[in-house]
Every structure is written in structure tokens, then in C-alpha cells.
Amino acid sequence: MNGFDSIASGVESIFIILLCIYYLVIQLKGINNLFVYSTSNFWIIITFLIYLSGTFFLYIMAENMIMTKGFLAQYIVINSVFNILKNILLSIAMLMKPTPTEENKQKNEDWDDFLSHKFNN
Amino acid sequence: MFLLQASGNSFSVSNVLIFGTIGMFVMAITLVSVVVFHQRRVIKFNKQLQKMEEEKQQMLLKASINFQEEERQRIAADLHDDAGPLLATARLYLNENLIHQEPAVQLQSIFSAKQIIDDSIQLIRNISHSLMPPTLKNFGLESAMKDLFEKINGSGVINASARFHDNRERLKEEQELLVFRVLQELVTNIIKHSNAGFIHLTQNVQGNFSYFRIHHDGKGILQKEFERLNFDSGGLGLKNIESRIKVLKGSISFDIDSTQTYYKVTIEVPKEPSK
Numbered sequence: 001m002n003g004f005d006s007i008a009s010g011v012e013s014i015f016i017i018l019l020c021i022y023y024l025v026i027q028l029k030g031i032n033n034l035f036v037y038s039t040s041n042f043w044i045i046i047t048f049l050i051y052l053s054g055t056f057f058l059y060i061m062a063e064n065m066i067m068t069k070g071f072l073a074q075y076i077v078i079n080s081v082f083n084i085l086k087n088i089l090l091s092i093a094m095l096m097k098p099t100p101t102e103e104n105k106q107k108n109e110d111w112d113d114f115l116s117h118k119f120n121n
Numbered sequence: 122m123f124l125l126q127a128s129g130n131s132f133s134v135s136n137v138l139i140f141g142t143i144g145m146f147v148m149a150i151t152l153v154s155v156v157v158f159h160q161r162r163v164i165k166f167n168k169q170l171q172k173m174e175e176e177k178q179q180m181l182l183k184a185s186i187n188f189q190e191e192e193r194q195r196i197a198a199d200l201h202d203d204a205g206p207l208l209a210t211a212r213l214y215l216n217e218n219l220i221h222q223e224p225a226v227q228l229q230s231i232f233s234a235k236q237i238i239d240d241s242i243q244l245i246r247n248i249s250h251s252l253m254p255p256t257l258k259n260f261g262l263e264s265a266m267k268d269l270f271e272k273i274n275g276s277g278v279i280n281a282s283a284r285f286h287d288n289r290e291r292l293k294e295e296q297e298l299l300v301f302r303v304l305q306e307l308v309t310n311i312i313k314h315s316n317a318g319f320i321h322l323t324q325n326v327q328g329n330f331s332y333f334r335i336h337h338d339g340k341g342i343l344q345k346e347f348e349r350l351n352f353d354s355g356g357l358g359l360k361n362i363e364s365r366i367k368v369l370k371g372s373i374s375f376d377i378d379s380t381q382t383y384y385k386v387t388i389e390v391p392k393e394p395s396k
Contacts, residue, residue, distance in 0.1 A: 017149075024156045036160050046153050053149035057141035065134060074135055078142055 006063035013052040013059065020049040043093035047086050054082040180352070181367070184360030191357075199248050204241055211237040254301070262297045263288050266304060266322060273320070279312060283322040292331065293393045299365045300333065300390060303373075306358050307335055307386055315339025315384070326392065330371075333388040341384025347375045 023045050027036050036042045058078050065071040214234035218227050257265035263285040270281035291297065304322065311317050317339025325332045342350070350359050366373050371390040378385060 021152065024152060028156050028159055035164060037157055046149075049153065050146065050149045053145035054142055056145050057138050061134070061138060068134070070135055071138070074138055078138070 004059075004062045004066060006060045009059040009062075010056070013056045016048055017052050017056075020045050020052075024049075038096070040093045040096035043089055043096060047089035047093060050089065051082050051086040054085070055079060177352070181360055181364040184357050185364050187357055188361050196248060196252070199244070203244050204248075207237050207241045207244065211241070253298075257297060257301050258294070261288070261291045262301055263324070265297075265301055269305065269308065270320075270322070273308070273312070279317060280319040281308070281321075282319070283324075285324040287326040288324060290392075292390070296369060296390065296393055299369050300331075300388065303362050303365050303388060304333060304335070306362050310358060311335070311337050311339060311341070315341055329392050331390045331392050333390070335386045336378075336383050338383055341377065341386075342375050343377060343384075344375045347373075 023041075027042070055078065058075060061071070062075065066075065211234045214230040214237065217230045221227060221230070254265050254268070256268045263283070266283045270283055273279055273281040292300065308320060311320055315337060317337040319336075319338055321336045323334050323336075325334075347359060351363055362373065366388065369390050371388060373389075374387050376385055376387075377383070
């Protein structure tokens, strides 16, 4: 644990968070008849976003504070919680059918109620 | 790190960590929620638009079917009520010939039958002309409109005139027919509803578009009213105008001039010259 590099993980987190925000902004701007949460891409992106946002402060403080007893306990709790959340969200993403390409994208009818994606073919 | 050092003892490390983590998490969740809810709203709005468009299409389709049915009924009535009795009468006269053998009576009845058959021919010609004006097919839109206006002028109630500024190149036959039907419907509406004293039609070409503008001094309608009537259950003629304009891939606008005296209807049609 002594070798933890907070600066590198902080920069990495910020970079990935920015990429996730970029993806979400693209989704917001794009004209798409498919609900964004019915695609696996969306779930993967929010997994990264939530996990890295949640552990951002933990990681940037870890390099200097990891030896502190109180911090270590918090580190374990926060890291575990976000790790479990990350795994749950990734599982949902894996349960989704792949995001349809532009050509075989179909009109969304009742995606409000379903998480999985149905293809005609 | 810097934040922690700066905060010193007054801020405990655990507070910074917990509030920072919660803050980042809430921000991430908020961002995701905003995206999801915004997208849902956009999709719902698009669906609503699509539904409205479909309803409008349905209405236009219904109107055109109704119009066809009305047209068929009119033709059927014309044939049944006018041509049928005329031909039956002619047959009666010819039958007389078989019974009365006197040449004078025979001649008289043949003459009467001939007159009735002439009337029938004229009647059938009128029906055929109302279906497809021969002037339009042979001489084009300008002649057909002038012909129509001449008939209107003949009534003496209204003064109708047409001026085609650039008609060197005729439109495609199908386009001409559609434009003629639209203009005919507009003129009929003006005569029926507007109490106008004059109707003036002008035609012009600009780039790839042909423009037809009808001026009249009666009580006309504006664009908003046209759209409202178009969405109402009535207004079959206006719906037909709209569907014909759609087929032409053109546009129609209803407005009034700056002096608020003359109403104008402008039709814009993309030019497809006849081969």
C-alpha cells in the first residue's frame, strides 16, 4: 500500500470521468429513439462514472493517509461499497444485449419497462 | 492533499473524505439522472410529434378517399339521372317508328331521337370535361385557367383574370393537373365563401420554382385558419388542397396584403419540366 500513487490515480479518474461526461453529453444531444438505459454502453459508462467519482477522494488521499488507522477502516468500507456497486452495475451491463448499430436500430416501443433489448432478428 | 494540509486540525480527514465522496457520488447520480430524464422527455416529445403527424396523414388519406367517393357518386348521379332518361326517351322515340309506319310521323320521331342523342352526347362530353379538361391536356395550364375564368366571367357576378408571366416551359402533365385542381378548388372556395368582386391569378418562375398567386377582394382566410380548418373534421376541399400540395412537394400560404384589403394565396411548386 505504500506504493500507492495518488496523483496518477487522480489524473486517471478525472480523465475517465471527463470521457464519461462527454459520452453522456453526446447522448443528450443526439436524436435517438432508443432509451439510453436500454443499451449496455450506458451501463458501462455509468459504472465507471459512479465508481471513479465515489473513490476519487479516497484515492487522492490514500498515498499519505493510508497508514492512519481511522482512514484505513474508511478506505476499506468506501472501497468495498463502491466495488460492490460497480460489480452490480457491470452485471446489469452484461445482461443487456449489445447496443444496436445505426443500421439495425429499431424504434423503441416499450423500453420504459424493460432493461433488456429485443431484436427482431 | 493540498486541501488537507490547508485545512489543518480544524477539519478532520474523515469529514473531508466522507463529504467529498458523498458529494462526488451525488454529482455523478445527478448527471446520470439529468441525462436519463432529459432523453425520456425528448423521446416522448418525438413520439407525440410522430403520432400527430400520423393522425394528420390519416386525415388526409380519409379526405382523399371521401373525395373520390363523392366524385364517383356525382358521376353516377349524372349518368343515372341525366344520361339514363335521355337515352331511354330516345329509345322510346325509335320504338315509335316500329309501330307508326307513316313516313311523316317516323321522320318526326327520328328527328326528336336525334336531338335527344345530341343532348346525351353533350352531357357525356360535359361529364368527361369535368373529369379531365381537354384544354389542360392539349394547351396547358394557362389556357385551362383562362378557359375556367372565361366561364366564371360569363356569369357576370365576378370578374376573373389570369396572367402568366413566364410560361415558356410547361410543367409535367401530372403536375399541371394537380396545380389546376388546387387552383380550381381555391377559385371555387372564393366564389362560394368570400363574396369577392374579382379574382386575379398570376404566375411566375423563380429559380427552380413556379409560383401561382391568387388575389381576391372578398373575405379570405389566413394561414392559421387554414391549418385549423385542415385539422377539423370538415373542410374536405382544404384537405384535398393540402394533400395535392404534398404530392407536388410544394407549399401553400394564405395571407393578406399590407393594406388589409386583398387576400392572397400563394402556391410554390418545384418545377419539373415536361419532356
